[in-house]
Amino acid sequence: xxxxxxxxxxxxxxxxxxxxxxAGALAATAFNPDLWPWGLGAVAADHALxxxxxxxxxxxxxxxxxRRLPALAVARGELALSFDDGPDPAVTPAVLDLLDxxxxxxxxxxxxxxxxxxxxxxxxxxxxxxxxxxxxxxHAYDFSLLGPQALLNDVSAAQATLAALTGVxxxxxxxxxxxxxxxxxxVLARLDLxxxxxxxxxxxxxxxxxxxxxARLLQGLSAGDILLLHDGNAARTRKGNAVTLEVLPRxxxxxxxxxxxxxxxxSVLA
Numbered sequence: 001x002x003x004x005x006x007x008x009x010x011x012x013x014x015x016x017x018x019x020x021x022x023a024g025a026l027a028a029t030a031f032n033p034d035l036w037p038w039g040l041g042a043v044a045a046d047h048a049l050x051x052x053x054x055x056x057x058x059x060x061x062x063x064x065x066x067r068r069l070p071a072l073a074v075a076r077g078e079l080a081l082s083f084d085d086g087p088d089p090a091v092t093p094a095v096l097d098l099l100d101x102x103x104x105x106x107x108x109x110x111x112x113x114x115x116x117x118x119x120x121x122x123x124x125x126x127x128x129x130x131x132x133x134x135x136x137x138x139h140a141y142d143f144s145l146l147g148p149q150a151l152l153n154d155v156s157a158a159q160a161t162l163a164a165l166t167g168v169x170x171x172x173x174x175x176x177x178x179x180x181x182x183x184x185x186x187v188l189a190r191l192d193l194x195x196x197x198x199x200x201x202x203x204x205x206x207x208x209x210x211x212x213x214x215a216r217l218l219q220g221l222s223a224g225d226i227l228l229l230h231d232g233n234a235a236r237t238r239k240g241n242a243v244t245l246e247v248l249p250r251x252x253x254x255x256x257x258x259x260x261x262x263x264x265x266x267s268v269l270a
Contacts, residue, residue, distance in 0.1 A: 009189035014053070014061040015182060021046050050182055054144055057178020058197045063185030066172070066196040066226065069268055074224035078263045079255065081106040082198065083244075084135055084174060085205070085232030087114055087121035091242045092231045096128055098245070102252045104262045109135035109174045109196075112158035114232065115165055122165045131264035134158050134170040134193060144179035151187045159191055172196045172265050196265065201228035202247060208235040210246040217247070218254050226265075227251065 011019070025039035053061040060067075069080060081099075086092045086108055099106055108125050110132050115122045125132055136143060137158040146154065155173065163169040173193040175184065180195075188195055200220075202213035217227050229251075234242040255262060 009186040012061060012063050012185070014049075015063070015185075018046050018050060018182075054179060054181045057175075062180065062182050063188070064195060066194055066265075068199050068224040068226060070224075073263070073268045077223045077260050078268070079221075079223060079225040079227065079260050080265055080268070081227050081229065081251070081255075081262045082109060082133075082174075082196070082265070083107070083229050083231040084109045085114075085139065085230050086110055087118045087125070088232040088234075089118055089121060091234055091244060092118075092121050093124070094242075094245050095231045095248060096124060096130075098248050098252065099130070100128060102256065104252060104255075105129050105131075105264050105267070106262060107131040107133050107172065107265045108231065109133045109172075110162060111135050111139045111232065112137045112161040115162060119165055122162075126166050126168070129264075131172075131266050132162055132166050132168070132170060133172040133174065133196070133265065134162060135174050136176060137161070139176045141176060143176045144181050146181075146183070148183040148187065151183055152190070155184075155187055155193070156191060159193070171269060196226065198228040199225040204230050204235055204243050204247060205233045206235055208237045208243050210237060210243055210250070213243055213247045214250050214254075217251055221254060221258055221260070223260055 021042060025042050029036045029039040053059045058065065058067050069078060083095060083106060087110060108130055110122065122132060134155065137154045159170060171194060173188055174196050178197050200217055202217040204213045207213055229244050229248065231244060234244040237243050237246060
């Protein structure tokens with residue numbers, strides 16, 4: 001997978017400005033060593049901004065980031081339901097059954113190592129007309145601290161694993177918790193993957209209150225939204241149920257009442 005050809009990487013305007021600042025600071029201090037405190041301060045401030053951009057999942061400073069569907073999908077009244085951290089044999093089958101009941105298609109950002117442990121579930125996701133997308137190999141919480149080669153190794157291994165299981169290479173990528181660093185964008189370009197965050201998330205991995213999760217997901221619901229839920233690592237309600245399974249029927253009912261049509265992310269590209 002490391003040799004895959006893909007569109008050439010184009011650094012974002014922010015990354016270009018950052019590179020120019022570093023070069024300018026180096027040139028200025030070489031020309032006049034007395035300027036080194038100013039150069040060091042400018043570089044430190046730039047690194048702080050780079051770090052902040054990586055900590056904001058919906059930020060596009062580091063490169064393209066799908067936070068909403070494109071204009072044509074909005075005009076068609078489409079939105080995207082997405083599920084992270086699966087597959088989970090205790091939750092994913094019930095999510096699939098609910099989606100079937102409503103005739104709805106969704107995108108599942110799968111952790112590749114979990115997918116390997118549950119290949120039947122991955123196959124079921126595909127057979128029912130949903131999309132499987134890339135959510136890294138291990139969902140490591142230090143993912144955003146990895147260097148270029150380590151990022152490439154992780155994402156490309158996940159890509160190869162999921163493509164082998166489904167027969168379809170993922171087209172979209174979501175970082176663990178949405179956290180990343182400036183080295184990720186060129187890796188995604190090399191692998192022809194599109195970074196995808198969300199319009200709204202329900203925080204259903206840490207909040208077991210279905211009312212609160214629904215309120216976050218449905219406030220301002222409109223065409224073009226990308227909604228984030230979890231079929232893996234879902235928080236539990238007081239009764240011990242995965243909160244996602246209590247939230248999803250209410251979300252689907254609200255989407256239908258609003259006259260919106262859930263679609264998979266790859267169908268938008270088509």
